[in-house]
Amino acid sequence: MSRVKILIVEDAQLIAVHLQKILQNANYEIIGRAVSYDEVMDICKKKVPDIVLMDIMIEGEKDGIETAIELKEKYDLPIIYLTALTDGITIERAKMTNPYGYLMKPFQEEQVVTLLEMAIHKFTVENKLRESEEKFKAAVASISEALIVVNEDFTINYINKSAEDISGLSLEEIEGHIFTEAFQFLDYATHEHIVNIWKYFNIDKKEQKFDSLYLLHPSGKKVPIGDGSITPVFDDKKLLKSIVLTFKDITQKLKNDQKLKEIEKTKLSAIIEGQEMERARIAREIHDGLGQTLNAIKLNINPLLNAPDKARAEVDLKNLIGEAIMETGRISENLLPSKLKDFDIATCLLSLANQKNDKLNISFESTEVKHDQIGINKKINLYRIAQESISNAIKHAEAKNLNIQLRGENKSLVMTIEDDGHGFDVANRKEKLLEGHHGLQNIEDRVQIMNGIIDIESNANLGTVIIVEVPYDGTKIAKV
Missing domain, CATH: 1.10.287 (Helix Hairpins)
Known part of the structure; x- marks a missing residue:
């Protein structure tokens, strides 16, 4: 374990040397002694100490208190003051820097070591708490949900970045304000103001969920919020300590x-x-x-x-x-083609492919299909999917060639339909439905009816591939 590094700032040489010997005997590392602000800064540029023993009255234009202020700003160092002064004004100035203790001259060896150990322990604990708080705040700030923490007196304690973005308010401007004055809510159905949100929710309960409200933005815009919760926090005496609200902007969801x-x-x-x-x-x-x-x-x-x-x-x-x-x-x-009742699906699809078609050349292949595990309903749906795909390839894709493949797996049947026509944007196929193009939706509906899965790939230059996998009768396939 590395030794604690200490900087001694004392313009009385006898006192400085005495302190150095005491600390070295206690196994502390002395990185230097300084008598002025300039010497302090020069030493810290080369090696930053863990703690500073600072005489209040030192040489130069800046005294020990001014030097301590700059050290805390630049390096966040704990300071212990060395002083023989007891006047109230000096002590008040020193207190403003939040020192970790005072050593009154003349001092005893035990007093120095004890105060140092206490200061180092306090600084270590505070650092850990600060790091934990920073990690917690970073984690809370990064979540997509808005989060608001309200004190027991209903003043605002904290809001995260998402809450700032949704509400149009910043923590700096509303921290400490009464929650109901900073945040205005409207009923989702009536658009009427909710005068007291705490009556709207029963904060005597442990936790409540809410689906939708409007949050009034400073611009006057009504932001729909939902997927939310309100959780009161009680102490061991069942007294309210704080309230935590979470919610999301549900504009896109709506x-x-x-x-x-x-x-x-x-x-x-x-x-x-x-x-x-x-x-x-x-x-x-x-x-x-x-x-x-x-x-x-x-x-x-x-x-x-x-x-x-x-x-x-x-x-x-x-x-x-x-x-x-x-x-x-x-x-x-x-x-209902009679062949679907009399023949297997491969034979029916082969017949479909062999039908004369001046606009499209259709080919068909089939391997290892368990025909005895394909009922009439699946045959009808697979046949109609093939018919719909042929129709789409002719009408929309203007394809020249189309290939249908039927392949049997252990528990499922896979039908692949590939054409060389004009592709389309698969991601926007729902928009096509709104425009009146129902072919692909009909195919997807039939696959869903059969508890199957469908994969569609399309490219403007390469055409479209539709892969349909459906379970044999009496089996299931894993959907990912």
């Missing part, structure tokens, strides 16, 4: 909530719109296709009964009935 509501509303509108469009499409197909065929059958029944060539009329009627059956099958196929 905007995000509003955007989510708009997205949900848009999704609902898209679902309803899609249902209505599908109904209209089916109605058109029934009217224009099946309806017209059935109408033709109806018109041909009466002529058939009176036709001279009944055989010919019967053939024509059978042909019309056949067309009606085919049209019914086509409409049914569009609603």
